[in-house]
Structure formats: structure tokens, C-alpha cells
Amino acid sequence: NAGVTQTPKFRVLKTGQSMTLLCAQDMNHEYMYWYRQDPGMGLRLIHYSVGEGTTAKGEVPDGYNVSRLKKQNFLLGLESAAPSQTSVYFCASRWTMNTGELFFGEGSRLTVL
């Protein structure tokens, strides 16, 4: 049982380049989330999804897009990367029930030069 898997784990981009982070979960969870974690800022919610085909904005959505075409996958895209998007990105998922436990992936470290 892999849980929540993120790819890639590391990536270096130049300003203006685009990329996509993939999150896959094998627990049949409805809710999925993308967070970024920066020193001193804690975890900040970028986007989330409450089911296949749905997405919603979190606290810091600017510069990012997401898609949830399949229930098990949640993609985070950067159309034109900026140095301010240098961060560690975490995907998480949980069941529909509001009482559900949240599970995290191992993280993706992105550096934008």
C-alpha cells in the first residue's frame, strides 16, 4: 500500500519555465490537497479537491493551476515559474467524512532560479 505518492521529488526550474507535480493516492480518498511549506510560514493551502472533477482555491492559489481528472490523481501545475515559488510542496488526502485522518506524501522540493 503506497499511500500518497508525489513525483518528482526534486526539480530545478528556470524562471518562466512550466512544470507539473503529480500526486497519486491509492486509498480511494475523495479529498485531496496541495500545500506549500516555507520556513517561518508553516503549511499554506494552495488548492484542494473534494472529488473527481472538482477543484477549489486555497489560501495562496495565484500562479498555480490544478486538475483532478481521475479520483486517484491530483496535479499541480506552474505555468510560468517564479523564484517566489521555490518551496517544498506537499500533497495530502483523506476520506469524505469530516472525521477522516489526513495522509501526506513525502514532498516535492522545487527550486526556481
Added chain:
Amino acid sequence: KQEVTQIPAALSVPEGENLVLNCSFTDSAIYNLQWFRQDPGKGLTSLLLIQSSQREQTSGRLNASLDKSSGRSTLYIAASQPGDSATYLCAVVDSGGSNYKLTFGKGTLLTVNP
């Protein structure tokens, strides 16, 4: 808006000591509270989940309590070990309109010295 605070931001203790980490939240209307552990360069690992109807949860040397009325939770670690060194975060799920989302504290960095 829900706010979650964890004090202290950092804690250093000698091996073998029992310790308590604190988590406070401003809105008591929650579904649950979850404690996580994060090792350097790693993701968050769930430690304990306490539902709003529960007062405490235990797992091994860990015991988490929840007092909704006062907006507080504590994570008790018994007989601490160097391997317990990590950042500990708490998060709550609100029972109000934003119940899809969790609100996280910024964590307590725990160092257990041999």
C-alpha cells in the same frame, strides 16, 4: 477565522524526560484535531487523531488530549528518546463552512538530547 497556535516553538529536553506539547485553537467548533510528526526533509506523519466527541487518544508512549471548550490540546510524550526529535504539528478541521480544510499550527521543534 480559525487560528491554531503551538507554544513553545522549540523545546530541548534530556533523554528520558516526560514532556508536553501544547496546541490551542480559537474556534471550538471542530470535527477533529490531528497531531503530526515531521522529520527534516520529510513529509508529515500522522500520530493521533482525536474526534470532537473524544477526550483523548493513546498510541504507545504518546497520549493526546482534547478540551474543546477551552480550545486546547496537549500531546504527552513519555520517556522521551533521541528518536523522538522532530517537529510536531497539530491541525483542526472546522465544523463550520470551511469543513473541507484543515488549519495547521506552525509546529514545535523538539530536540531530545542523549
